[in-house]
Amino acid sequence: MQNIGQQIEGKKFLLVLDDVWTENRRNWDNLKHTLMCGSLESRVLVTTRKENAANVIGTTNKISLGILSEDECWSLFSQLALFETTTNEFEEIGRKIVKKCKGLPLAVKTLGSLLRFKREFKEWENVLESEIWELEEVEQEVFRPLLLSYYDLSPTLKKCFSYCAMFSKDYEIEREQLIKLWMAQGYLKSKDSKKDIELVGEEYFKSLAMRSFFQDFEKEESNIDVFSCKMHDIVHDFAQFLTQNECYTIEVDGRGEIELESSHDKVRHLMIKIQGGASFPSSIYTKNTFLRSLVVDCNYGTDPKIVLSKLIDQFTCLRSLSLRQCSIEEIPVEIKKLIHLRYLDLSWNKNIKELPETLCGLYNLQTLDIRYCENIKKLPQGIGNLINLRHLLNWRTDSISYMPKSLERLTGLRTLGRFVISEGNYGSEECPVECLKNFKHLREFGIKGLGNLRDVAEVKRIELNNKKNLRELYVDFEGRMNEEQNQQLLEELQPHPNLEM
Template identity: 40%
Template sequence: MAESFAFEIAAKVLEKLGSAAYERISLAWGVREEFEKLKLTLAVIGAVVLDAEQQQACSQELSLWLQRFKDACYDVEDLIDEFEIQELRRQVLERSTGSKVRHFFFGSNPLAFRFMMGNKIKKANEMLDEIAANKAKFHLTPKHETNVIHRERETYSFVKTSSVIGRDEAKQHLVNFLMDPTDGEDIPVLPIVGIGGIGKTTLAQLVFNEESVKSHFELRIWVCVTEDFDVKQLMIKIIKSANGRESKDMNKEELHKALQDCLNGKRFFMVLDDVWNEDKKKWSELKDLLGGGAQGSRIIVTTRSRKVATITGTIPPYDLEHLSYENCLSLFLKLAFKEGEEKQHDNLVRIGEGIVQKCKGVALAVKTLGSLLCSTRVQHDWELVRDSELWKLKQEENDILPALKLSYDHLPWYLKQCFAFCSVFPKDFEFNPLYLISLWTANGFLQSPYENEEPKDIGNRYIQELLSRSFFQQVEDKIFTFTFKMHDLVHDLALSVAQNEVNPCNHYSTGNVRHLRFDLSKQDASQLANNLNRLQSLFLSDKEGKADSESLIAEVISRSKHLRVLGMSKCSFEQLPNNIRYLKQLRYLSLVDNGNIKRLPNSICNLQSLQTLDLGGCRGIEELPKDIRYLISLRELRVTTKQTRLQENGISCLTSLRILSFFECENLENLFEDIQNLTALRELYIYECHNLVSLPQGLKYLPTFENLSILNCEKLDLTMEELELEKEEGGSLRKLRIGGVPKLESLPRWILLGSTQTLQHLCIRKLENLCTLPTWFQHFTSLQNLYIINCPKLSCLSEGMQHLTALKRLRIGGCPKLNKRCIEETGEDWPKIAHVPDFLLW
């Protein structure tokens, strides 16, 4: 089922070559004619690639021809990148004159570069001519993407558990188990057993969120159990689910005490989702740790394995059966049509009945295909799904991969690589949109018809489309963002289509792998040092510090000259090697949670293509590189540093910066004053900077600034009385979160007042001295979400809040005085918020 991705890669390269930016570059370097020849040959071969991909399973020679074409496309992409890198170097040299700068960018002689690139383009054209000549022997015909179902409307809604059909009896069985007053000495455990995709997790979610269950238990805990049944990691997850606290740095004894504090004397309900462990000793160890709860506590386990059910269960398992045909059809129609719309499309309903029959009662298959077809009413599109050859493939009983592959085949080409790339992450990995978009951007996966569209906006659109097609599933709706994951069967699909491109395992196989994850603490590092030349993404981790990391990293860099992404989170090396400068195409570099590294080599500033630099949690870094201003492509920077002050002409010169984060900068007292130079900055995050005293005044003059988040900065003073009236309109702030700032007595007018028409999300929490909301609060006419949490001195809501008609969600908790005034119907402030449809008070 592996895909070649030749069509997708060729389309991406052709789009680049045809862009206005590369038109300018080809004219500037006098290579327009050579570029045009590349485009023409690529287009000629690309026209028959879809036919070749469909026939390659029957011909090894054709498969090899496709591989050669794909490799040639990657080579052309590398070639194009070199022109872009040279253009970036030219921009740096224009900004800063002097022999030191010219020496810093050695090897930038334009005549030598033109000669070298002329030869490379010539070789690329010769290679493509040879591939084009060889295609004649395969008798291929031009084809276009005819089976792609394009969405006619954007959808941002997710299928919620309220949409579950046909599980009422199963739900009641589980609720009865949870409410049963009889108890033995042991905590009762009920396993739910069923095949993958049948709806075990959805059923557990349905019960978990049942109102009667919520009120019956003092504590509800949800833990997704990975295939690696690590008791310490499970304790960390249980504690986080129970009280929201991170405990990753605790040892086992400390975790045990924290876990007992969470459970002590409380009646809890715990779901352990997707359990694979068949080692009874490990299960007994975990079970013993959960004995501190009150009588009436219950555990539900979901699993595909009957052996797991036997080991974990204290009562017979609940066998979740396939959905009936009638229920499958109801679910399909609910997803494929708006309410009542199916009555207008009898022809499509008949076709849908045939599709549902082939799904064999598996909810995930029904859900995926229903989501796929919801955006088209073209009969031919529906017939393509029903009559696909994929249904005829030999498959194991209960195998739903053909249904999922069918949905994958209907993705637009630009989404296929994005989806397949996600298989480099382990099963049950929780994605953060910002993180995934940064990786997609670095690999050049994001395509837009608009030249100046922001990558974050393109990436968010891709994520929403994959969510709407059920390739992603939303896990948690957080205050200003959300997390999502892939169902493990969808992950299997991604891995199956990407197997020639992606290797997520702890071994490295030679060949054409482009994206690799490698755990140095689990595998011999010597296996990494061969054949890395084709790699574009490399994720290394070494949680246990077993590897000789510094020499290994130097070796990896010397053999991976085309890397776009280098992730080295939780590695323990003390120095990043100087040869990092040779990764000219590197766009993403992460050193997250490396506590040993003290400084970065200044040669890192030679990486003009670098777009993301993540130093979060690198608590040993003494100062940032002195020439950081030369990273002119940097769009996202996350910093942890011991500095008390940041150097002048440093970060403030990074005019491409969109996202800037300061995380655990314990000594930092001030940010740079000339922050207004960052005219493209959209987001600023400041967390755990305990000595930070003030924010720069220029913050309010940023023209595209949308998101400000400040947490746990005890010394921060946000008052600027003399500036309050200077600018009262024209702001662009959309999201503001402030918490753990004890000096704050009123909301910072100088930050907020200019954005009364744009602010959509506001969260204020742990503001122990906040007494009142301002009178001008009623002017936030675009406000949609408001969270007021743990503000004990806040006594009332401001007047006029009833005029905030856009307000859809309101949360108030841990504010004793305010809570009393907001009690439904009887509270004094209730009339101000009675119009809010989603209100929660605790």
């Protein structure tokens, strides 16, 4: 350090720190102290794959590199791959190969360098038609820099990243769903016992995003947080390369039955993507009893004809089951067999009329998602037995007219989409509004039918002002009260200052 100081003292310099990984501020402070003896016009340029590294250094101007356009990709590829006698035929197939690179310069460079010495048209055709990563040279060249980023992750972050190999290519991954799926597999760990594991999941997601493992971020207009993201095809291939078929996707269309290969019997996390008028593959009912995750992805209006009782019998080790928008009409009583289940998504199944009481025997359940199940008349009376439930997602379940009494035991809820205050009198069956004062961990909370309270003073018993963890609040004043009383209700609510939405 002393020698560097002597060399640059009073001089104007440009220092380039390429591919910085360290997040140790002390290392940077030591170097910065040495650099202070140079001219004030000096500049330091840093390149890094880690946003935290840039933050530690305190960069004044960040430039995030995106993907290349198709024309830029072709320009790079043609410089590397085309030769003097290249014909239009080679150029045409070359442009198709470039499209497979999806704007990633490293992939373009690797494939261009590979094809530079392949002068037979058939060789180029093989590259186009194959799964690119079956080519050993490409796998080694492109995956090597990704491995550097992967090895820099903690063991738990590695699991979270690899888990994403289950989703199909170009799948829109919802951030909240992904965090809850990680949670269901037990991937979210914290040394601080007081810290919610959901917040750990948020940190994990941001950490992977900062390392460019995710892209194409989407936000909702009303929310500052990321709603969804995607994985670049090459990053997805890399994740599958790491998991060695432990995470797998099956795509089913109307062309006929498919069967999971015997070599994939070790699959633990499975997505089945059903397109067009296809049905759920019946061969799945006889396969892999050790599945931990099953996500069924259907197009809107598709009826995959899932025999849920057979599915339950086969996959009793499931921790996550997502049957969103699968045209399911009835939840069988056999659901109680899924004793390890921690995540259950039944959302957008608009024909479900009730949930069986046996569902309340799933003591490990952390997330129950019944959003947009518009015809569910009531929640099971024994819902309070779900002692580990953290998220009850019940938005747009407008046919539910009251909350069962046992709900008052679920004081560990972080999400209670809608607490319904009834306009009728359900007596001892109904959960009283004053029980809400004990729900101190809520982060998202909604009240429907506030105008059905007998007295404006009752709203004080909710004690919103004591819910310091609450970030999102939805209030519906529907009910018997008039406009003046509703105004009084609004004044009495008074949430905690930490409320964001």
